[in-house]
Amino acid sequence: MRNCASLAWMLAAALVLPASADEAFVTAQGAGALDIIDVATMKPLAHLSIGGKPAGIAVSRDGARAYVTSPEGQFLTVVDARARKVERQIPIKGGPLGVAVSPDGKSVYVADLYGKRLVEIDPDRGETRSVAVGAMASGVAVTPDGGIILVADRDDNAISVIDSGRFERVATIPVGKHPFGVTIDAAGLRAYTADVESDSVSVIDIGARKVIATLKAESRPYTVALARGRIFVANQHADSVSVFDAASLAPVAVLKVGEYPEGIAASADGGRVYVANWFANELWAIDAASLEILEKAQTGDGPRAFGAFISGKR
Amino acid sequence: MSFVIARRAVVGAALSLVSAGLVSAPALAHGPSRQKVVEKIEINAPADKVWAIVGNFQDMSWLPPVAKTEGTGGNDVGAKRKLTLKDGGVIEESVTKYDAAGKSIAYKIDTVDVKVLPVNNYAATITVKDAGGKTEVEWKGAFYRGFMNNDPPPELSDEAALKAVTGVYKAGLEALKAKAEK
Numbered sequence: 001m002r003n004c005a006s007l008a009w010m011l012a013a014a015l016v017l018p019a020s021a022d023e024a025f026v027t028a029q030g031a032g033a034l035d036i037i038d039v040a041t042m043k044p045l046a047h048l049s050i051g052g053k054p055a056g057i058a059v060s061r062d063g064a065r066a067y068v069t070s071p072e073g074q075f076l077t078v079v080d081a082r083a084r085k086v087e088r089q090i091p092i093k094g095g096p097l098g099v100a101v102s103p104d105g106k107s108v109y110v111a112d113l114y115g116k117r118l119v120e121i122d123p124d125r126g127e128t129r130s131v132a133v134g135a136m137a138s139g140v141a142v143t144p145d146g147g148i149i150l151v152a153d154r155d156d157n158a159i160s161v162i163d164s165g166r167f168e169r170v171a172t173i174p175v176g177k178h179p180f181g182v183t184i185d186a187a188g189l190r191a192y193t194a195d196v197e198s199d200s201v202s203v204i205d206i207g208a209r210k211v212i213a214t215l216k217a218e219s220r221p222y223t224v225a226l227a228r229g230r231i232f233v234a235n236q237h238a239d240s241v242s243v244f245d246a247a248s249l250a251p252v253a254v255l256k257v258g259e260y261p262e263g264i265a266a267s268a269d270g271g272r273v274y275v276a277n278w279f280a281n282e283l284w285a286i287d288a289a290s291l292e293i294l295e296k297a298q299t300g301d302g303p304r305a306f307g308a309f310i311s312g313k314r
Numbered sequence: 315m316s317f318v319i320a321r322r323a324v325v326g327a328a329l330s331l332v333s334a335g336l337v338s339a340p341a342l343a344h345g346p347s348r349q350k351v352v353e354k355i356e357i358n359a360p361a362d363k364v365w366a367i368v369g370n371f372q373d374m375s376w377l378p379p380v381a382k383t384e385g386t387g388g389n390d391v392g393a394k395r396k397l398t399l400k401d402g403g404v405i406e407e408s409v410t411k412y413d414a415a416g417k418s419i420a421y422k423i424d425t426v427d428v429k430v431l432p433v434n435n436y437a438a439t440i441t442v443k444d445a446g447g448k449t450e451v452e453w454k455g456a457f458y459r460g461f462m463n464n465d466p467p468p469e470l471s472d473e474a475a476l477k478a479v480t481g482v483y484k485a486g487l488e489a490l491k492a493k494a495e496k
Binding site: 053 | 347348349350410422437454456463464
């Protein structure tokens, strides 16, 4: 009995451990590359040449694949995240930037910055269909059940709500000025946009399709991460991360980080938050509870890491 | 002497990248790839002396192409200045951060025609550091190219933006050095 239990534990550990090591997939736009970093040690694991000024990133929920957008090269790169190799590149006309993956990994959604559309990609077959969204479509996020896709329509000061099954725009929600990143919580109830030009974060009730609160960030917020019941906002021109309590929405702290923080994302267990500092070419690890800066890793030139750039078992 | 003239010619050319018939981009829109420039110089003068020059937001006469600085608000965050260049071009800027103790000033361009400087969403920081009696000055800029969409004309490309800003910084730092070492 005791042996069975320990054998079962060993099997479970063997299955879980390799997948639970978080990795960061950081798009280095200036370097034209994807840096894969072991965030447990903050050491580089791989440096993949991508090209086309890579910016957007999304790792599939199972950690099998990473998807990288190259807005200038006008393609999506499919990366085998475990083998750390480029599988293929899929052309997408316009300016593919924001990207997200459906929870089942079967669909990849890419916002075309210039074409006012959201494109659905089958990773094995290429572009399947697209839907009209607003001007300068930037960030993309999918609810945990896969039913709803949100797109930040930057120059419309709004987000588009897309029904993923019908692939139709069912609503638009006005937010602050120039929303860039959009993030959905684990329960699929609330979304947050970083509103670059109004220095704010819009808190959205997804079901009610309306903004329920506006948080005051610092200069030029770009993206939002959620961890340990807190909201983390990367403020590009302030070189800072604003922290709020997700329940009360009260400000908790403002953390000094590297120059031009852009992409921000939480570890799988929510214990850490990682922020890519574009000017400094650094990825910083922040303790989500103590808010201490834990470690820094070097990246290629111009890390943007715009999207869900951390893989790991959730 | 010819060296100085050559420098001025470079920066003059950089600041007046004239091109006719360009599609003008909305001031706040930009393409997807932000660019950065970092230039440094060592100056044989005390940091306080150098900071007295670059720390005054209302006087950018140390930058060779600038003919006139007019502004309001001193060095406070939000202070404005309008630079009129010797070739007639105009650049409007404002202070975003000012750290007198740390000798660092950050500012952004509020309005500029891409024919004057082929950039969008430009922000910069100048930092002055003591280096054992000498001074190290670092000028850093982040910006997008002049053309907001794909397939920019050559004069509004990433390369054109980088070349223009790098030219301004190099010539500006050389002129600052010359002025501070007098």
